[in-house]
Amino acid sequence: MEKRVQFDFEIEFTNGGGIQGQEFRLDIEGDQISYQELADYIVQDMRLLMVGKVRILNKQIITEKHKRSPIHKQSEKETYLDLSHTIENCLVTYKGLPAPIICDYLSREESRKRYQEGTEFQIGKIEMVTNTGTYLDCPYHRYSDGKDLSQMNLSNFVDLDGIVIRVNHRKTLAVDAEFFKDKEIRGRAVLVNTGWDEHWNSESYFENHPYLTEAAAQYLIDCGVKLVGIDSMNIDDTKGKARPVHSLLLGKEIPIVEHLCSLRLLPDEGFTFTALPPKFKGVGTFTVRAMAKIL
Numbered sequence: 651m652e653k654r655v656q657f658d659f660e661i662e663f664t665n666g667g668g669i670q671g672q673e674f675r676l677d678i679e680g681d682q683i684s685y686q687e688l689a690d691y692i693v694q695d696m697r698l699l700m701v702g703k704v705r706i707l708n709k710q711i712i713t714e715k716h717k718r719s720p721i722h723k724q725s726e727k728e729t730y731l732d733l734s735h736t737i738e739n740c741l742v743t744y745k746g747l748p749a750p751i752i753c754d755y756l757s758r759e760e761s762r763k764r765y766q767e768g769t770e771f772q773i774g775k776i777e778m779v780t781n782t783g784t785y786l787d788c789p790y791h792r793y794s795d796g797k798d799l800s801q802m803n804l805s806n807f808v809d810l811d812g813i814v815i816r817v818n819h820r821k822t823l824a825v826d827a828e829f830f831k832d833k834e835i836r837g838r839a840v841l842v843n844t845g846w847d848e849h850w851n852s853e854s855y856f857e858n859h860p861y862l863t864e865a866a867a868q869y870l871i872d873c874g875v876k877l878v879g880i881d882s883m884n885i886d887d888t889k890g891k892a893r894p895v896h897s898l899l900l901g902k903e904i905p906i907v908e909h910l911c912s913l914r915l916l917p918d919e920g921f922t923f924t925a926l927p928p929k930f931k932g933v934g935t936f937t938v939r940a941m942a943k944i945l
């Protein structure tokens with residue numbers, strides 16, 4: 651059944667004055683919409699500026715035929731796509747490296763002894779190596795004189811125009827330069843979707859994983875890409891001791907993001923990519939919340 655929301659609203663402006671509306675009606679999807687979603691929508695739909703406090707009053711859901719396209723609820727799943735794995739206690743990201751220890755430094759129970767009745771907090775404690783979960787490598791990870799996380803510009807890994815390159819790991823593990831030819835990759839974040847993330851948090855994840863070849867890395871450099879990511883255990887072939895892809899890309903200050911996930915859900919183009927690490931000095935790798943914004 652088609653649903654509409656009826657409500658009153660009061661909007662104050664930060665530079666003085668305001669507007670009101672009574673028994674305003676909007677078509678909605680489903681049979682619920684939050685006060686915040688309504689406030690955000692009415693401000694956006696009316697193209698209001700200098701908006702301060704917004705009050706939604708007397709909200710009720712009614713059954714009535716839609717008169718225009720319904721409000722699409724604004725959710726992270728519609729606009730943003732999380733491309734990073736969840737980090738939990740004892741998670742093994744890279745075989746041979748210690749798993750993170752995630753625990754309370756101050757538990758809620760203990761905090762109650764420090765604050766007035768009804769007030770409690772939790773302070774967490776994390777012990778982990780920087781190569782944990784989905785993480786970004788910058789030049790210092792490979793080169794002692796390379797830029798560390800604190801020296802990289804935000805433009806290196808925030809709001810990059812993105813493109814997904816599809817490579818089926820069941821057909822090949824070696825991602826060569828041919829996969830990137832005839833693609834518009836200059837100045838972009840190039841994300842390699844192999845589907846290997848289906849093995850995440852299992853023994854299969856660490857063995858015979860997809861990787862880029864040295865020729866592919868050189869081709870990406872020649873084409874002037876901004877960042878390279880992959881949904882695999884490592885961007886290099888780890889069967890040997892050489893790491894040519896890391897050496898080449900990081901040598902040209904092209905960040906690398908490993909252990910991505912859910913790239914299959916992205917369109918090939920039409921999104922921006924962000925993988926933002928903390929601003930640590932003397933650190934070349936760290937966990938990121940990698941995400942795509944669908945345009």
